[in-house]
Amino acid sequence: MKESQYETIEQQMTPTPPYVVNVLKAFLIGGLICVIGQAISFFYMIFFDFTEKTVGNPTVATIIFISMILTGLGLYTRLGQFAGAGSAVPVTGFGNAVVSAAIEHRTEGYVLGVGSNMFKLAGSVIVFGTVSAFVVALVKTVLVMLGVVTW
């Protein structure tokens, strides 16, 4: 059988992802995680000395803590299988990527295993966030200096 012929058969027989259902699940779970984040924000603003501007940091830290517990108990894989991007895109997903890699590489020791591998999944997010932020900020700063735009 020719390769091109096989390709046709394969495309016919391989199930496509249920696009609509997947997007709805991601929307629902992603939205819910953000609602929980909002509730945590209000909690910090009401009971602690945080303002709307500063509340982001403790909120993110708390969410990552919850993510650690779920990951450690092996529950995050179930959430991920159901929600897809809904649990990967919120910062809980970032936490899950770091925590799962840390737990996984414990068997290679704390320095060579946990330390070296903690960011093997999440590292690309930090790198591309930093590089793109650098480029964007650099362009904007130069444009401001040239008087093209203002801050």
Add this chain to the structure above:
Amino acid sequence: MVIVFQTKPALLAGAAAVGPLEARSVFRSYFDIVADDERFQEKTNEQGQRRLITNTCQHVMDKAKIKNLDVDYFLSGDLINQMTPTNFAARELAVSFIGMFSACATSISSVIVAGLLTELGASKLAIAGASSQHNATERQFRYPVDYGAQKPATAQWTVTAAGYALVGQYQPDFPYMVAATVGKVIDYHETDPFHMGGAMAPAAYDTIKRHLQHRKQKISDYDMVMTGDLGKIGLKLVKAMLAEDGIKNDELQLIRDAGAEFYGDDQAFQAGASGAGCSAAVYYSYVLSQFMTGRFKRVLLVATGALLSPLSYQQGETIPCTAHAIEIAMN
């Protein structure tokens, strides 16, 4: 290349050990050991896999009432870097050892070589087979076990399992090797590592076709043709390819796949099971036992393997695949 054995090397015994999740397998009653700890009380997944291998081999020897000193060769492989679980298990077995890698097709390639060594007169008794451990494989080829990535419907679940067979000289009342086909490496330029069935199906098709052509047989000459770990979708693809060649439905029904059947219809495992231990465990427990009960007289076992690494995938290479086949019969 099709090998026809003159001295009919026999499969004298077989055993399979599996992890706790594999207790959900439809083949469970045929497995000799069902562990309740996937690490077999060891500290790491890789050590657990070593224990999985040694336990299975010990069980094979116990069944045949022999000791490791009676074994001439140990032929085996796994999926982990440099095959350390198998190498370390061989250290404990203390038998002449050749590590073999054909990815998940190692379950058959090892037995083919054992058959050849027996035919040559170099080996009286050889243990051959393969193993895989879910966590160890997952972390090497995909993500950490606790990372919540969504698996598509084409994904397969690497089993924690090992299957080994004792290969020796022909004896009546035991299934024996009639012929074997060593697979070519086939690459239809598939690139999705979460759709192994689609990548491996052409290799299985090629090997089945060459074996039947050379042996001048039809599928209906067999009681069963069993592929290794194509999964539910891969199995459909092989049947579709064979159907294009004019093979009729009643013959296609004789084709089964160990990976597709392994976990039954449990949706949690997506397209079914995979891993070197999947086909090995099913072949050397279920299939051999069906010979002993007289249900099978002649079967063709076709184990498939995807010869990729995480590195080759990240560097944008396609997934080359192979399939090794062995024809087993019993009088």
Add this chain to the structure above:
Amino acid sequence: MYTFIFAFLVGGAICAIGQLLMDVGKLTPAHTLSTLVVAGAILDGFGLYEPLIDFAGAGATVPITSFGNSLTHGALAEAEKHGLVGVVTGMFEVTSSGISAAIIFGFIAALIFHSKGKVN
């Protein structure tokens, strides 16, 4: 109460875009998240992300896009004060908590949890 609804809608929408990148765009999770982070950084360059946070609260700060936004924001704030040097030095000024929390909790998790193969 409206804050919760807007948080749900905006946060859900960003995740839905992520799902489309994965399913239709055939991107791996790592590629998807990197793309979203870059998108967040660029949106802030045009001054568009802060209004989104004002509107949706956690709906805009919890998705990973906000990480790109915070990085750019820190860099720009420092650049405003110190010029070009600030672009490099200000980067992590705003967004330290996500990374430090991830490192600390990741390490703690490694101390107390074992990985187990579980089926979904």
